[in-house]
Amino acid sequence: MDSPAPPHRLSAALRWSFIALMLALTVACVFLGMWQLQRLAEKEALIAAVAERLHLPPVPLPPQAQWTGLDLDLLNFAPVSLTGTFRHDQAVTVFTSLVDARGPASGPGYWVVTPFVLAGGGTVFVNRGFVPENLQEAALNDPGGPQGRVTITGLLRPAEHAGWFVPEADTSNRIEWVRDPARLANLVDPALAPFAPFYVDQAAGPGATLPQGGETVVEFPNNHFGYALTWFGFAIIAPVMLGFWLWRQRRTKV
Incomplete structure (x- = not known):
């Protein structure tokens, strides 16, 4: 029968898994933040195009x-x-x-x-x-x-x-x-x-005519910049948390 892995090897495997997870989380948050910035550019271009289109x-x-x-x-x-x-x-x-x-x-x-x-x-x-x-x-x-x-x-x-x-x-x-x-x-x-x-x-009719035309709502939700800041914030927090955890691990060993 195989003997169980030594405790220090199991702990090392868990440590490296946690480190890999936090680094992957950081990369994912950076990617999502960049994607939101791309969506922001697309949304701003759409808003500008519609604003111009309305006056044609x-x-x-x-x-x-x-x-x-x-x-x-x-x-x-x-x-x-x-x-x-x-x-x-x-x-x-x-x-x-x-x-x-x-x-x-x-x-x-x-x-x-x-x-x-x-x-x-x-x-x-x-x-x-x-x-x-x-x-x-x-x-x-x-x-x-x-x-x-x-x-x-x-x-x-x-x-x-x-x-x-x-x-x-x-x-x-x-x-x-x-x-x-x-x-x-x-x-x-x-x-x-x-x-x-x-x-x-x-289009709107004359005066106070009912039905009341010309009431098209021209609105595009545009929260992409806020979403990008949120993801970039997570991308900063994740490595900071990882660094703090590694520092605690070293102190515990000492």
Whole structure:
């Protein structure tokens, strides 16, 4: 039978394992800090690009034939113009809570999202704007808005995707929780298909018109610099802790 390893060899193995672990942790923290700095540069470039894009003149909406291959990240917040007809009888309301509003209405309420049948084919969901919570039924029963063929402008937006805790649509009251064309399509006449994989936030109307358009929230969470500092902090702490531990080990031996 093999005899057990001497205690001093086992202790040495544990010491070297701990040292290797702390050094690997330091390297990993440095890598993550550098990665966050890279993400910071990418996010700042995106913010600058969108800020410039918002002030460009509207361009015609890509036709239906191009919808499948569109890079929606490159078109996010792009001003577009589109010609067609609103289907006000098929409007859907999407719950929201509007803060920092540009118009007079704010707080809990709904986006009024209406199918817009394009003159060239296909349907785009257009977010006509915000209405307060107590006007949800009125927005559906008497939506108003332009009739017949019109040309409108707005900002192209990718679909909002529902998280795990987002409930299913309230079909009886025509209420949704996200502006996702795939989900919105389930609440309208299927004959309006095909539906664009994006939606359009309509520009603001005159005065205090409801729905209150022009309320697109242009916001990008940018905490990458703070995350980078955190990881670099861990990269400093790990070798300091390792050095202190080695110093204690030497004192214990003495």
